Amino acid sequence: MTGNGDRLADDISIPSFGQALRRLRDERGFSREHLAYSAGVSASYVTLLEKGERGNPTRSVVEALLRCLDTKAPLTPTDRRHLFDLAGLRVDDAPTSEDLYDSLTADQREALALFHPALAAYIAPGGDVLDANDAWYAAFPGLREDRNIFHWLFGNPIAKLVEPDWKTEARLYVQWLRMTVGRLPDDPSLTTLVSDLARYPHFRHYWSEGTVDFTPPVRTLRLRNPNSGTIREYNVQVGPIQSETYPDRIVLLLCLPL
Template identity: 30%
Template structure:
């Protein structure tokens, strides 16, 4: 999946997105109408302290292993955040990873963690693994998003749901923002595990079926979810503004616990409580009372 070609594509995208003014370069009078979008290669090379030929070979995928100093310099030139800096390092080291991680094992949520998630009846909670696979979820999360347990195992994927399920587009009022971030999260994983065949299959399916995914994927943006807000609307209870926290699970590599909350006393808090009551009624229906039949006198 990822390799030196992806490294070159990432650098070209970042160079095109960086303006001379943002990079601290003064544009001489008369050159305001530059034909080159973003920075020129020689400008990036100058700012990073490398030769133009060296940087050109990086963009063309003809250099095998840039040093940490070069990566740090490029990250500084392109003003990369922590997630993008990590992604740059991953793309620059595909050969080393292949030597140590040929087989990617299946993931399982520990029984104690699954039990903990199931016990959360007031807050939607679920665990995301590699490729944004949904590994576990509680009843309220399934009611708010979708019932992952009813899907075929290979379809229990958060990114696939966001892009290919019409209900997901209706659920998020800011769907383009949510979807772009999810594509960026998948990009981050692709840089870390370039030889994952299941990821290759997923990206291929999404690229064919979703023009939005194709555009965001080719844009090579990355995103690491830590916390944030989502504006949602549920067909049963109406609008809910969700705050989420993403917690990495120590001891469980590449597993992240997502917990959704709402502001106490807000309409969203009330609507989420209504959804919890509705979910409980759907999950545990109460038996209808029976009228006693009078016996013989």
């Protein structure tokens, strides 16, 4: 006996590039011939793509199809990302910090102020501070100008005053950077960052140790107020934020006063 669940399963299929392409084309009222002509491919090729009878298209073909679809009605970041994912391609292998900042929503930016008195910041893979609240910048003087945690940690003399456990923190950050470079080997900005940091002797020393580590989701950090000399402990929490365009590229770093 066949139940309703079995009959329903016959109507459900795993998402495919061809299905998504046809949906987006139909929503915009494009014929296969129009889409094919605008994208510089044949109508038969588009037909085979939509039927799932051709392998995944190349990046240049996907981008050409997207440009055509966008002329009628711009695709949402979600649809764009989904189409690239279904084609087995990344949306962008190496977004810049400006790209990552632009991908933050207004609500995400406004949320930073709501975390006060916690220190809160959005951080890029290479340590660039994309945005932060006033409490963050007050706790890390000079970081607003340096804009990058690694350059501040190794190049700004005040970092050793603010971080009473500077050697431990510096070694950990280098280990985390090594892990990030391994995870994103095609990101040229990370290669450039490591080359720039090589001018700092302490960075070269810790980098030469060759050790790596994952960034822990929760840990304890001690920070010194450079004016009063008071040392305060924070519970540090790190986690990726939702981003339709660049998933897993931005983390929210929260330092909660203990």
